[in-house]
Amino acid sequence: MSAKNMTIQLQVWRQKNAKAEGKFENYTLSNISPDMSFLEMLDMLNEDLIKKGVPPVEFESDCREGICGTCSCVINGQAHGPVRGATTCQVYMRAFKDGDTLVIEPWRANAFPVIRDLVVDRAPLDRIIAAGGYTAAKVGPHADANAMLVSKPDAESAMDAAACIGCGACVAACPNASVSLFTAAKITHLAKLPQGTPLRDQRVLRMVDLMDQEGFGHCTNIGECQSACPKEIKIDAIALMRREYMRALSRS
Numbered sequence: 001m002s003a004k005n006m007t008i009q010l011q012v013w014r015q016k017n018a019k020a021e022g023k024f025e026n027y028t029l030s031n032i033s034p035d036m037s038f039l040e041m042l043d044m045l046n047e048d049l050i051k052k053g054v055p056p057v058e059f060e061s062d063c064r065e066g067i068c069g070t071c072s073c074v075i076n077g078q079a080h081g082p083v084r085g086a087t088t089c090q091v092y093m094r095a096f097k098d099g100d101t102l103v104i105e106p107w108r109a110n111a112f113p114v115i116r117d118l119v120v121d122r123a124p125l126d127r128i129i130a131a132g133g134y135t136a137a138k139v140g141p142h143a144d145a146n147a148m149l150v151s152k153p154d155a156e157s158a159m160d161a162a163a164c165i166g167c168g169a170c171v172a173a174c175p176n177a178s179v180s181l182f183t184a185a186k187i188t189h190l191a192k193l194p195q196g197t198p199l200r201d202q203r204v205l206r207m208v209d210l211m212d213q214e215g216f217g218h219c220t221n222i223g224e225c226q227s228a229c230p231k232e233i234k235i236d237a238i239a240l241m242r243r244e245y246m247r248a249l250s251r252s
């Protein structure tokens, strides 16, 4: 027997643009199936608002299956909501109870200005990747399989770090709005692979310096980032990034 449909109170952050003052608006939404995804619930809210002549709530989404990293909101104070290891699009309404109030906000960080409602500008993440998140491998016929051996522990930690989808939840969850977990994931991914070796020092120096220039805060080892990360990337990556940075500095 399927569970009963729910009525939910919503407090949604509405803001026209980065310069406008934002505020919470209250909405009541009924007949929500517990099997509906959180984004489907927002779709339903928007259909309702459009019918009433109210501008719909802007939010980002693309894959709706935890891959692209575009969906992003803080739900009741938690980046990506209450489900561990899940993106906003992977949260289902059964995570909440009939009559619950959901407070829905955009990522809060100076480096991520609000574009509209729940949509923020995450271009700083792209610029950090552009500063060093690439390899110097020449193009051409691909090398024979296993021509470049990688140990199993290195391959596994590179793959774990490569799971980062660039959502920015680590920044939103951090009281300092530090982007260290994101940057460390990119650096770990390439530092563990032979293809990443040629640009290793340049990569970490450029990417870490850019974190400051983009206005992100400093990491003080609080660990909220790893709790919020939908890909469960561990804070150990930040320790590796620091070692990489010190190593590069000593060689420069």
Ligand code: SF4
Pocket (backbone or CB within 6 Å): 163, 164, 165, 166, 167, 168, 169, 170, 171, 181, 182, 185, 225, 228, 229, 230, 231, 232, 233
């Ligand atoms: S480290 Fe985790 S929380 Fe941060 S951007 Fe990558 S996937 Fe998102």
Ligand code: FES
Pocket (backbone or CB within 6 Å): 060, 061, 062, 063, 064, 065, 066, 067, 068, 069, 070, 071, 087, 088, 089, 090
């Ligand atoms: S919409 Fe792609 S990760 Fe949520």
